[in-house]
Amino acid sequence: MSAEFTEERARRVLAAAGLARAPGDARLLALGENAVFALASTVVKVGRESGLWERASREPRVATWLAEHGVPSVRPAEPKALLVDGHPVTVWHRLPPAVRAATPADLAGLLRRVHALPEPPFALPRRELLGGVERWLRLAGDAIDPADAAYLRARRDGFAQAAAALTPHLPPGPLHGDALPRNVHVSADGPVLVDLETFASDLREHDLVVMALTRDRYGLDAAAYAEFTSAYGWDVREWEGCAVLRGARETASCAWVAQHAPGNPAARAEFERRVASLRADDPSVRWFAL
Known part of the structure; x- marks a missing residue:
């Protein structure tokens, strides 16, 4: 079985990606298939394992396509997903x-x-x-x-x-x-x-x-x-x-x-x-x- 996916592990991934350098920089919103963190102007999703890479890499493309068709949805702050220490990472604009x-x-x-x-x-x-x-x-x-x-x-x-x-x-x-x-x-x-x-x-x-x-x-x-x-x-x-x-x-x-x-x-x-x-x-x- 792979190592347990914890908030602490996800925070280390955030730091390795250069997205949050101190614990106070990111507030945990959810921990499931992804750890979801709120930062100052963005929301970051850290996937549980590398097996989620394909769908994480597709998600920003889906969001851009929805925008082109006028469907209200969350918007990516980075156009492509990252793979950091074996975890897919996507970055999103924070919603109002x-x-x-x-x-x-x-x-x-x-x-x-x-x-x-x-x-x-x-x-x-x-x-x-x-x-x-x-x-x-x-x-x-x-x-x-x-x-x-x-x-x-x-x-x-x-x-x-x-x-x-x-x-x-x-x-x-x-x-x-x-x-x-x-x-x-x-x-x-x-x-x-x-x-x-x-x-x-x-x-x-x-x-x-x-x-x-x-x-x-x-x-x-x-x-x-x-x-x-x-x-x-x-x-x-x-x-x-x-x-x-x-x-x-x-x-x-x-x-x-x-x-x-x-x-x-x-x-x-x-x-x-x-x-x-x-x-x-x-x-x-x-x-x-x-």
Whole structure:
């Protein structure tokens, strides 16, 4: 298993990149797949490992392409990603202060604009929703039960095969890939998309299943979900393929938590809650975000 990715490690990468020389120069905003830091006029994302290089190097290109099409999104402060001590690093302009929390309806409006776009002049990958499962389980190491890891691998393979056979309702094309209100920032100028690293070209239903799962697993209010579907103009739950993409998303979300289990008792407990609910085929068990 690779060395644990910590705030301290990410700060050393920032220093090596010449982006922050003292701890007070950067404020940690998030620590997950990336460590995200706020500096004076920029936001810096430090990727967990070199395996994230391809998507990190594509993200600034996606942002520039969105700007060319008038889609409000975060803008790169550096046109290309850096690779520093084995970690991909991207630098972004800081957005104006948020005036309120983003709503599902804000997200839906942005998704409508993204889903109307043609293919960009560069290649977008397929939405490999399950592609990270092996890496996340590897990072979890012996912090999780090997039987649980084997169960998730088998579940991944089954849903990958089922997803490949789906007939979409929407025209396939560019999509965000992690379509949640947390990836929308609302300033005085309105909502903008952030975290563009999972942009892909595939079934657009992927973006909509995220919110359906949020309603069912994470406690999103039914009225808020109704506002989302009304603003978008369609409810993905009406599509016969919804259960397959939902199952794939649940599998990926469970494995994603596993990578945080080493050294994080709360993450380990949440992983065990999620995998037990999948084994029991119990969709009523509430999941909690880390």
